[in-house]
Amino acid sequence: MKMRRISCGVLILTFLFVIGVVQSFAQKEQFVTYLSLADYTAAIAGLNVPGDMGTEDYFKELNAKGGVDGVKVKFIGVDTRYDVARGVSAYKRYRTEPKLLVANAIGTPIGKAVAPLATKDKIVQLVPGDGEFQAHIGRIFVWGPTYQDAFAATVDWLLADWKKKGKTGMPKLGYISWDSAYGKEPLRGGKEYAEKMGVTLAPPEFFPAGALDHTVYLARLAKAEVNYIFVGGVDPTPTNVIRDAHKLGLTKTIQFFCDYWGPTSLGVGLHPEALEGTVIVSYYLRGDDARKHPLANLWTKYGHGKLEDMNEVYTIGMLWAMTYEAALKIALKQVGYKKLDGEAMYQAYQKLTGAERGGLQGPCAYSPTSRRGSWEVRFYQVRGGKINSISGWIKAPDAVSLHKF
Secondary structure, eight states: OHHHHHHHHHHHHHHHHHHHHHHHHHHHOEEEEEEEEEOSSSTTHHHHHHHHHHHHHHHHHHHHTTOBTTEEEEEEEEEOTTOHHHHHHHHHHHTTSTTEEEEEEOSHHHHHHHHHHHHHHTOEEEESSOTHHHHSOSSEEESSSOHHHHHHHHHHHHHHHHHHTTOOSOOEEEEEEESSHHHHTTHHHHHHHHHHTTOEEOOOEEEOTTOSOOHHHHHHHHHTTOSEEEEOSSTTHHHHHHHHHHHTTGGGTSEEEEOTTSOOHHHHHHSHHHHTTOEEEESBOOHHHHHTSGGGGHHHHTTOOOGGGOOTTHHHHHHHHHHHHHHHHHHHHHHTTTTOOHHHHHHHHTTOTTOOOTTSBSOOOOBTTBOOSOSEEEEEEEETTEEEEOOOOEEOOOOGGGSOO
16 A cells, blocks of 8 residues: 555656656747738738748748757738738737747738837838838838839830830830839839939829729820830739730730739749730749749648749748848847847848848848848740740849939
8 A cells, every 4th residue: 555655656746747847848949920911812812822831831941940049930920811901900919929020011001001010019020112111211121122123123124125126216114003002112213213214104004903904004005105014913913914915916016024023923824825025023033943942842842732833922931031030040149039029130130231042032131221132133034935034133223212202
């Protein structure tokens, strides 16, 4: 009887010891939080869904390897449906998450609405390409070159193309995009750059994000006798706009351009004839350039399908995560985990100048005086049903400084 009591006592003590060890390990495990305010079901889902898949997969890989100096990343993605009120509400709901250091507000209207809140909370906020955050330096960082810079780089490209074709005089440029803050952003500085370079800009055409037919807007640009048309919007919108242009016969005489969110390989596969010759300006690798990158293998590793079916925007998500990882490493070295907060991360992001991200994007341009994620763009063109590279990395002009924000 006495032996039984002793045995039971030993078992209880052993059990309590094991529980204590488990709890001790659990308490020692360290995490930081990354918040994505994304649209998974509405107008810009074509960007947000594959982008956040890339972010989450990269963090899975990172955590599996022990994280950053033992600190793992907790990913939280919220569907905003590209609605400002939902985006702001989601931010307020998660703003008190432990060690929330960065919020990626995907979508120009949502990014602008969340900015004052993130600034007040002293965390880092990421936004797609809004030039005003470069004009007014704060805690808001742009993913790559601003939309204005990309538009200006396109102006340079079309001028070279015009000269190459032996044309005389100066070309006329048309612009068509969503009737939204995003749709109008490239012209806030881009318009001034075009004028500076002697390019005439026809009255821009704006349409609702959900529009299914764009012929009336395109017809007006054709009547204005433009030589080039820059198409905004997140795919499938650009694909559908150029499809409608092709139906009107405009692609035979007018060169079409798209910005960062132009046709992906999926869109090209659906309308190869209509998109033939379309030029895309991009700050990240597109087409086979993206699929040949070693990190693209995460697409198949995490069960998303065949590599040839990978949406190139997947790699942008990895870029967000890679940049976060690099900044986290700096912040941990500077202040350690206990003192790690949004302010430390903010200081770290400003120290990423020149950081390389595996060739997926140009060198990081963040600094105390820069909120651009990079300066470089590349040009791609649809040929034979594929997105082909037609340039190396090119430094984009500074169009932001030309506009009064």
